[in-house]
Amino acid sequence: MFVRTRIVPIVGAIVFILMALLGARFASENAQAATELGGTVYWSDGDSGRLSDGTKFRLHGVDAPETGSMKQRGGAKCEAERELGYDAKAAAVELTRGRAVTVSRIMGRDRYGRNVVTLSLEGEDLAKLLVASGTHKAWDYDGGAPKPDWCGGWGSGAAP
Incomplete structure (x- = not known):
């Protein structure tokens, strides 16, 4: 009985330590995988x-027109913005289709819980490529810049 009362807690402690070390290694590998993620988007x-890997993201330093309904919160401000939004999405899809995308940097999370990230495509900044295509606008959200106006000042539903 004496041996059992001494060994069981020791074995339990060893198992706990091994599990903690294994968990720390798993977390470290996941953090590394998040920054070296290669795959489709x-x-x-x-x-x-x-x-x-299923992680939700928001592309840093760029804004695209909204595709959501004008009636929904956070949706497009006018029908023209919504149409531009579908073009912006199509450009992003086409640019990344079948190509490995890498997370270059994770800045943190936005108010919706998404990771705000910089993505690279064959070593080039994806946001800059999208801005150069004309479908997206650079947006210094971190510096307090206002969200770009995609309706040309109309904003209430009338197309510019």
Whole structure:
């Protein structure tokens, strides 16, 4: 009985320590995988979506027109914006279709819980490529810049 009362807690402690070490290694590998992720991207709209591991993201430093209904919160401000939004999404889909995308940097999370990331495509900044294509606009959200106006000042539903 004496041996059993001494050994069981020791074995339990050893198992706990091994599990903790294994968990720390797993977390470390996942953190590394998040920054070295290579894979396809599912685009929800022109500047956000899900990475191949299911992680939701928001592309840093860029804005795309909204595709949501003008009646929904956070949706397009006018029908012209909505149409531009579908073009922006199509450009992002086409640019990344069948190509490995890498997470270059994770800046943190946005108010919707998505990771704000910089993505690379064959070593080039994906946001810059999208801005150069004309479907997206650079947006210094971190610096307090206002969200780009995609309706040309109309904003209430009338097309510019």
